Amino acid sequence: xxxxxxxxxxxxxxxxxxxLHGLKNAATGFRVPANYFENFxxxxxxxxxxxxxxxxxxxxxVAAVAASVLVLLSxxxxxxxxxxxxxxxxxxxxxxxxxxMLFATSDVLFDEYEFALADTDDEATIxxxxxxxxxxxxILEEFQP
Amino acid sequence: MDDQATDEEILHxxxxxxxxxxxxxxxxxxxQERLYWHIRRMVVSHDDADDVLQEVFIRAWKxxxxxxxxxxxxxxxxxxxxxxxLTHLKKQxxxxxxxxxxxxxxxxxxxxxxxxxxGSHAEALLHAAIQTLPAKQRVVFNMKYFDELKYEEIAQxxxxxxxxxxxxxxxxxxKIEAFLKSRLNQ
Numbered sequence: 381x382x383x384x385x386x387x388x389x390x391x392x393x394x395x396x397x398x399x400l401h402g403l404k405n406a407a408t409g410f411r412v413p414a415n416y417f418e419n420f421x422x423x424x425x426x427x428x429x430x431x432x433x434x435x436x437x438x439x440x441x442v443a444a445v446a447a448s449v450l451v452l453l454s455x456x457x458x459x460x461x462x463x464x465x466x467x468x469x470x471x472x473x474x475x476x477x478x479x480x481m482l483f484a485t486s487d488v489l490f491d492e493y494e495f496a497l498a499d500t501d502d503e504a505t506i507x508x509x510x511x512x513x514x515x516x517x518x519i520l521e522e523f524q525p
Numbered sequence: 526m527d528d529q530a531t532d533e534e535i536l537h538x539x540x541x542x543x544x545x546x547x548x549x550x551x552x553x554x555x556x557q558e559r560l561y562w563h564i565r566r567m568v569v570s571h572d573d574a575d576d577v578l579q580e581v582f583i584r585a586w587k588x589x590x591x592x593x594x595x596x597x598x599x600x601x602x603x604x605x606x607x608x609x610x611l612t613h614l615k616k617q618x619x620x621x622x623x624x625x626x627x628x629x630x631x632x633x634x635x636x637x638x639x640x641x642x643x644g645s646h647a648e649a650l651l652h653a654a655i656q657t658l659p660a661k662q663r664v665v666f667n668m669k670y671f672d673e674l675k676y677e678e679i680a681q682x683x684x685x686x687x688x689x690x691x692x693x694x695x696x697x698x699x700k701i702e703a704f705l706k707s708r709l710n711q
Contacts, residue, residue: 393698396695396698396699396702397698397699397701397702398702399702399705399706399709400651400670400698400701400702400705403647403648403651403705404670406645406647406648407644407648408562408566408644408648408652408671409636409642409643409644409645409648409649409652410562410565410566410571410641410642410644411571411641411642411643412561412571412641413571413641416575417557417558417561420553420557420578421550421553421554421557423579424553424579424582424583425546425550427579427583428546428549428582428583428586
């Protein structure tokens with residue numbers, strides 16, 4: 381039960397942000413269609429059943445398709461190789477190229493991040509990091525004076 | 526409200542009766558409104574809020590058999606709703622998130638064209654200001670400012686420490702106040 385005296389938090393809000401405090405108890409302006417909440421449970425119910433059936437059907441279909449693909453692949457490989465399968469080798473040059481491409485990609489990415497952060501202040505950087513799902517504890521650790 | 530079933534009664538009926546759907550219906554009726562407004566303030570449009578709310582209850586329906594009551598039912602649902610809202614916002618990031626340096630026209634236009642918004646200019650500006658916050662900060666701000674949850678309750682939903690939540694909330698308050706001041710004093 382709320383008592384009528386303003387809490388410390390309300391006093392803080394009034395002091396720090398009078399405009400925001402003034403809007404605190406105003407309506408949000410959002411409305412819903414007529415009888416939306418009265419009908420919501422009825423409209424949801426068939427979707428609960430449908431969702432379960434779709435998943436079961438989907439799993440059964442996936443299993444059937446996977447089994448068919450396996451059979452076709454086995455028959456195909458057996459026919460192409462006349463019953464024998466040669467192992468393939470990857471030469472070291474190919475591996476080296478792949479590795480170089482990997483490093484090149486990370487360099488490019490790193491450059492892009494540096495470029496993006498070059499002209500931003502701390503507040504914008506904090507917003508960006510929060511938007512990228514970086515834990516707020518880590519952000520505070522980095523940016524608190 | 527007093528005639529609504531308690532969480533314990535709902536869960537007992539869900540697990541032990543032959544008609545779990547009836548128990549789930551009680552849960553939907555009990556929490557639909559609070560979850561809807563939580564989602565609506567995050568995603569703004571009614572149609573999106575409706576989609577997300579349905580998804581929340583579909584997920585809850587699938588996961589309820591494994592719900593271990595380590596948190597309250599409402600906290601658990603709130604967490605699903607928050608995650609679903611964030612996922613939705615992530616999908617639509619480019620459409621709904623505006624930078625602080627950009628003007629609020631995108632959100633203002635969206636609200637002006639929304640048949641389910643009839644707020645004042647100041648209320649529209651408040652929503653536009655909230656949309657400038659990073660999604661997770663928006664969650665914290667909405668839970669504190671509109672839902673008046675305690676930091677400890679928000680911490681249970683978001684899995685963030687109380688100290689970090691306080692810092693995040695006051696950072697949001699300062700940004701929104703600055704936004705409102707610049708637009709309302711023009």
